[in-house]
Every structure is written in C-alpha cells, then in structure tokens.
Amino acid sequence: MTPDKRSDYWRANLRLLAVLLIIWFIVSFGFGILLVEPLNAISLGGYPLGFWFAQQGSIYIFVVLIFVYAALMGRLDKKFDVEED
Template sequence: MTSDKRTDYWKANLRLLVVLLLIWFSVSFGFGILLVEPLNAIQLGGYPLGFWFAQQGSIYVFVVLIFVYAGLMNRLDKKFDVGED
C-alpha cells in the first residue's frame, strides 16, 4: 500500500471513529444527563425515558455501535484493499 493510500485509510478510519464516538457521547451524556428532565416527560415501558437512557439505553446504543463499527470497517478495509481473507 502506498503512503498516500495509507494516509487516506487512516483518515477515513479516524473520521468513522469520531462520528461513532460523538453518537455514543450524545446518547450517554446528552440524553442520560443533560436532557434527562425533558426526556423524563416521555414514558418507555413504564419508566421515564431519561432514566432509561441513563440506565440501559446508552449501553444498548454502545452495543449497536460496536456492530456498526465492525461492518463499516469491513467495508472500509475492502475499499482500500486491506481486508482480511
């Protein structure tokens, strides 16, 4: 792999990481702490939505993001021809 291709691959990888971490941060910190009061006006399964995000929602989102990351990295690896066979 050439140096330019390696740099482009690394930039794409970092861009993906930043986007996914921002999503996780906004769900865990934003929804679970900062926006907890407005979200508590909505009920989910008998529990306030803000409480749900703080206790379980951010964990579920994190697990989903792991699978999204794995899928997107596989696609990125194939695009730059560095995938595992």
C-alpha cells in the same frame, strides 16, 4: 499499500471513529444527563425515557455502535483492499 493510500485509510478510519464516538457521547451524556428532565416526560416500558437512557439506553447504543463500526470497517477495508482473507 502506498503511503498516500495508507494515510487516506487512516484518516477515513479516524473520521468514522470520531462520528461513532460523538453519537455515543450525545446518547450517554446528552440524553442520560443533560436532557434527562425533558425526556422524563416520555415513558418507555413504564419508565421515564431519561432514566432509561441513563441506565440502559447508552449501553444498548454502545453495543449497536460496535456492530456498526465492525460493518463499516469491513467496507472500508474492502475499499482500500486491506481486508483479511
């Protein structure tokens, strides 16, 4: 792999990681802490939505983001021809 292609691959990897971390931050900190009061007006499974995000939602979103990251990195690896055999 050429240095330019390696740099492009790394840049794309960091961009993907930054987007996923921002999503996780918004869900965990934003929905679970900052917006908890407005979200508590909505109920999910008998619990206020703000409470749900603070206790379980951010964990579920994190697990989903792990699978999304793995899938998108697989595509990125194929695009840059660095996938594992």
